Amino acid sequence: MGSSSPVHLYLVPTPIGNLEDMTYRGVSILNEVDVILAEDTRTSGKLLKHYQIRKPLQSYHIFNEHQTVERLVQRMIEGEVMALVTDAGTPGISDPGFLLVRAAQVAGLNVSCLPGATAFVPALVNSGLPNDKFVFEGFLPHKKGRKTRLEFLAHEERTMLFYESPHRLLKTLTQMKDFFGEDRMACVSRELTKIHEENVRGSLNDLIAYYETNTLKGEIVLIVAGKK
Known part of the structure; x- marks a missing residue:
């Protein structure tokens, strides 16, 4: 899939401590997507509130990833654009983000990872x-x-x-x-x-x-x- 293809899934790094480490682009993407997938909706909810981002939050973590991956990929195929965030740092590093990324790519969907915080x-x-x-x-x-x-x-x-x-x-x-x-x-x-x-x-x-x-x-x- 070429780089000019529309993105279906964004991986958005979040601050590992200091909220000011969030990038302008990260905030912009979270404001544009249809839904935000979060490791812990309470933790991510604080970040979204800080930046006045009002988008639906859905839980995606190590205890439910196998059950939800197929449904999430189907929703992206049908046109939803999603962002994946973790409690802190870059999604996919020591968290279950890998499974969703792989499934999305196998389905022919375009995945884009933003640069940003990692510990x-x-x-x-x-x-x-x-x-x-x-x-x-x-x-x-x-x-x-x-x-x-x-x-x-x-x-x-x-x-x-x-x-x-x-x-x-x-x-x-x-x-x-x-x-x-x-x-x-x-x-x-x-x-x-x-x-x-x-x-x-x-x-x-x-x-x-x-x-x-x-x-x-x-x-x-x-x-x-x-x-x-």
Whole structure:
């Protein structure tokens, strides 16, 4: 499908914290579409209210995506133009947006992704670790396959990017220390773009010591140096 074809589905990045990071084009597109698909309608509702966007909101999340994809694609075939947003960042990154994008493309529909906010890029750039080559790992497996994955990544030479939750960070750092070595350099970025943004850099050993005595809240991106 050529680039001049009408767009049926827009992927619209939303701020990861600071509402002023929303782009002019993103606001414009959300004002033009017929319906906005949201991971959490309450969270997205606050964003729409802030920018005075009055468009129908429909829930689309990991618990209902298989049941709704076919119906959504059919509605787009019939002429509806939709926008997909996530709670924060770019749709399709560590969320179920991929399934809808693939189904729309298989149906011959035109999908357009706007550039905009995503958490791992600023975390990578301000980590001070090499960023000419990197690998995005997202969330590590919670249980099955977790140690196998860490064992594999111990030999990765590129800088590694992870998403992690506050209550699992210490466990993850400790396991990485076991597999990667205590001197491997890393950076923990949390609450990016928000008033309490924090970037803590050091060896895995340093980070473990820091977070054993400091309260940890908020969204986290963990950047880990590759094997030398």
